[in-house]
Amino acid sequence: MPERTMFQKVHFRLALLCGGVTVVILLAMSFGYLYVSEKSLKDNSFISFQNDMNTVISNLEQQTIITGEWLAKIEDNEKYLIQLLDNGVPFLFNERNSEEQRQLFDLARQTYEEQYPISVDELGYGAAHTEFRFSPSGKAASDYYVCAGVSRRSAGTLEFLILMPLTQLQAQLQRQRLLFAGLDALAILCLLLFSWYFTKKLLLPLEKSQKQQTRFLAAASHELRTPLAVILSCASACRGADAVKQRQFLDSIESEGLRMSRLIEELLLLTSADGSSWKLTKEPVELDTLLLNVFEAFEPVAVKKAIRLTIDLPDAFVPPCLCDRERIRQVLGILLHNALSYTPEQGRIRLSLAFDGKFYHLIVADNGIGIPDEEKSRIFERFYRADTARSRKEHFGLGLSIASEIVSAHHGEILVKDTPGGGSTFTVILP
Ligand code: ADP
Numbered sequence: 001m002p003e004r005t006m007f008q009k010v011h012f013r014l015a016l017l018c019g020g021v022t023v024v025i026l027l028a029m030s031f032g033y034l035y036v037s038e039k040s041l042k043d044n045s046f047i048s049f050q051n052d053m054n055t056v057i058s059n060l061e062q063q064t065i066i067t068g069e070w071l072a073k074i075e076d077n078e079k080y081l082i083q084l085l086d087n088g089v090p091f092l093f094n095e096r097n098s099e100e101q102r103q104l105f106d107l108a109r110q111t112y113e114e115q116y117p118i119s120v121d122e123l124g125y126g127a128a129h130t131e132f133r134f135s136p137s138g139k140a141a142s143d144y145y146v147c148a149g150v151s152r153r154s155a156g157t158l159e160f161l162i163l164m165p166l167t168q169l170q171a172q173l174q175r176q177r178l179l180f181a182g183l184d185a186l187a188i189l190c191l192l193l194f195s196w197y198f199t200k201k202l203l204l205p206l207e208k209s210q211k212q213q214t215r216f217l218a219a220a221s222h223e224l225r226t227p228l229a230v231i232l233s234c235a236s237a238c239r240g241a242d243a244v245k246q247r248q249f250l251d252s253i254e255s256e257g258l259r260m261s262r263l264i265e266e267l268l269l270l271t272s273a274d275g276s277s278w279k280l281t282k283e284p285v286e287l288d289t290l291l292l293n294v295f296e297a298f299e300p301v302a303v304k305k306a307i308r309l310t311i312d313l314p315d316a317f318v319p320p321c322l323c324d325r326e327r328i329r330q331v332l333g334i335l336l337h338n339a340l341s342y343t344p345e346q347g348r349i350r351l352s353l354a355f356d357g358k359f360y361h362l363i364v365a366d367n368g369i370g371i372p373d374e375e376k377s378r379i380f381e382r383f384y385r386a387d388t389a390r391s392r393k394e395h396f397g398l399g400l401s402i403a404s405e406i407v408s409a410h411h412g413e414i415l416v417k418d419t420p421g422g423g424s425t426f427t428v429i430l431p
Pocket of ligand 1: 334338339342343366368369370371379380384385386395396397398399400401423424
């Protein structure tokens with residue numbers, strides 16, 4: 001499967017998983033909250049109905065004559081529906097009730113008598129009442145709160161039935177549900193977008209490293225193919241060749257074999273750096289002595305190439321640096337090797353050391369061919385050669401990536417800039 005589509009699939013699945021889980025949690029929480037909020041709304045509305053009824057009934061008890069006007073006032077614009085039975089006979093006021101309302105009262109009274117009856121016989125003088133929720137059609141939208149009871153007076157018994165339609169409460173619940181649904185939809189959209197973006201960000205370094213690995217592998221195979229092809233063709237040409245030619249072919253085979261072995265060594269070094277399996281043997285190292293050693297090792301090569309190699313060490317005492325001697329020597333070797341390779345005859349290379357009290361600066365400056373600005377950031381990439389045509393055969397484009405891995409393992413930095421007057425200056429900064 002191509003890498004891109006594989007990562008797209010993984011991204012899609014991860015985003016779905018991440019988004020799905022967060023959405024489920026969000027929904028569970030919001031349903032829980034909605035349930036609690038609806039319950040408290042319903043409880044409060046029932047309690048407030050009971051309180052209202054206590055007031056109405058005690059008011060009713062105080063009325064010696066109950067007038068239609070008083071009842072209409074209590075009905076409060078059809079907020080309540082009231083039915084009164086004086087000794088079992090409906091009040092004149094109730095004559096105006098529609099047939100539908102009468103049926104409603106009958107049903108409510110039936111429910112009251114069956115489920116919440118109050119015994120008049122046990123009642124002294126005064127009123128007793130009970131409140132309950134009544135559902136005439138089974139649909140919550142047309143439910144009522146009912147207050148039913150009886151009052152014993154000197155003139156006989158007064159039965160009352162007060163109904164309050166729950167349309168207002170239902171509308172309020174409906175509004176709340178709609179609000180929740182809207183907010184939930186918005187939150188779900190945000191969560192899905194966020195998880196899409198978040199998982200993409202999460203996968204980005206993985207995708208990048210996968211791409212790098214593939215590129216690395218392709219470049220490594222490409223580099224290994226060339227010497228291998230030379231070895232194979234030399235070996236087959238060797239068969240029919242005379243002794244002199246055979247020696248030439250064998251020399252080629254040997255040098256290509258060495259090249260391959262060096263390349264493999266460098267590759268192994270880089271792969272072990274990737275797996276963080278590098279072991280740095282840190283010890284206090286006198287960097288001036290180290291630089292001097294490296295200088296001495298490279299001097300003969302410089303002389304052979306007619307390049308002037310100089311060294312510049314600080315006069316003041318430089319405290320030992322805690323680092324891996326061999327690795328830092330390797331870094332300096334890479335930088336000097338490059339400087340010698342990319343500096344023409346009669347050129348100059350200066351190796352120097354500076355210490356600013358906190359950081360050590362190891363500098364390799366040459367006045368060679370230099371590196372164009374647009375390539376400065378790329379030369380540390382694996383297998384990158386600024387110009388393949390001008391790069392020598394023994395250069396694989398791995399040297400600087402190895403140097404940069406070593407320096408970052410030391411928590412240091414490697415920088416490149418132009419040497420004033422031409423050439424390149426590499427600075428290794430070690431803490
Ligand atoms: P290589 O093995 O090809 O030298 P490096 O990783 O060491 O690989 O360097 C990468 C590229 O950077 C080189 O191919 C070369 O083009 C450029 N480069 C490195 N050092 C110098 C230098 N001192 N002067 C000019 N170019 C350099």
